[in-house]
Amino acid sequence: MEFSKLIGERRSIRAYKNASVDKAAVEEIIAAAQQAPSWKNSQTGRYYVVMSEDSVKYIREHCLPEFNRKNTADAPVYIITAFEKGIAGFDNDKNAVNELGDKWGAYDLGLQNENMILKARELGLDTLIMGIRDEKALREKLNIPDTQEVVAVIALGYRNIEPTAPKRKEINEIAKFY
Numbered sequence: 001m002e003f004s005k006l007i008g009e010r011r012s013i014r015a016y017k018n019a020s021v022d023k024a025a026v027e028e029i030i031a032a033a034q035q036a037p038s039w040k041n042s043q044t045g046r047y048y049v050v051m052s053e054d055s056v057k058y059i060r061e062h063c064l065p066e067f068n069r070k071n072t073a074d075a076p077v078y079i080i081t082a083f084e085k086g087i088a089g090f091d092n093d094k095n096a097v098n099e100l101g102d103k104w105g106a107y108d109l110g111l112q113n114e115n116m117i118l119k120a121r122e123l124g125l126d127t128l129i130m131g132i133r134d135e136k137a138l139r140e141k142l143n144i145p146d147t148q149e150v151v152a153v154i155a156l157g158y159r160n161i162e163p164t165a166p167k168r169k170e171i172n173e174i175a176k177f178y
Contacts (some may be wrong), residue, residue, distance in 0.1 A: 001122050008165070010117060013126040014071040016157035019082035021077050023051065025123050026156070030079075032119035036111040044105050047110040048080040048142045055141075063137045064153065068130050075128070075155035079116070080138055082148040083109045102149065109151050114156065126159040 001009075038044065050059050059078045060069050072078075089104030091097050098104065108176050117127045130153045138150055 006118055006122055010121045011126065011159075011163045011165070012128050013155075013157075013159045013161065013163070014128060015160040016074040016076070016126070016155070017160045018070065018074040019158050020123060021051070021127065021156060021158075025125065026051070026077060026079070028123065028155070029116050029119045029125075033112040033116040036108070038108040038111070039104055042087045042108075044084040044087050045109050046082045046084065046144075046148055048082070048138075048144065049094075050078040050080065050142070051076070058141060059138070059153070063134045063141070064130065065132055068132065068153075071097060071168045072128060072130075072155040074160065075157040077156040078124070079154045079156060080142060080144070080150065081109055081113055081116075081152045081154060082144060082150045085147055085149050106151060113154065114151060120156060125156055128155040129153075130155065151154075 026049055033045060033047070034043060050056050056076060056078060059080075064072070083105040085105060086094055087105065088108050089096055089098055089101045095158070100107070107108060113129065117129065120127050124144050131151070133150075133153045135150045138144060138153070139146075144150060
């Protein structure tokens with residue numbers, strides 16, 4: 001699919017068909033995430049893929065607020081994204097080498113997540129990135145170590161709606177040219 005068309009079709013989907021997603025498609029989506037650039041090619045992104053019906057139900061009921069439970073009621077997959085702390089933004093002696101420190105890990109993961117959601121769309125799948133979640137419950141259920149920062153829960157599935165494109169700001173509102 002042409003890139004401009006791909007980014008034009010991508011939407012945050014809040015209604016999914018009750019249809020399973022093939023594991024091979026999820027692996028392809030995660031492989032696309034790994035192609036994103038990262039600090040010193042450190043590749044600190046980590047992905048916890050929840051696909052079994054019982055685990056998906058648990059994540060939905062115990063780790064998401066009510067509005068996101070509703071928004072992802074029929075999503076068959078959740079991908080929890082995290083990154084290894086203390087690597088991106090740090091030197092080999094674990095000293096922060098810019099003012100962002102571990103925030104650079106979140107930046108790298110954001111690039112990876114963008115690749116993921118675009119690859120999903122290319123494969124005919126859709127996503128909703130959720131930042132409001134119960135980190136403690138996610139850590140406990142998925143055995144996510146304290147060395148990782150949990151960033152997002154991404155619902156993955158087939159859209160059950162055709163949302164319209166939200167209005168975007170004009171370039172002169174967001175960019176300054178010198």
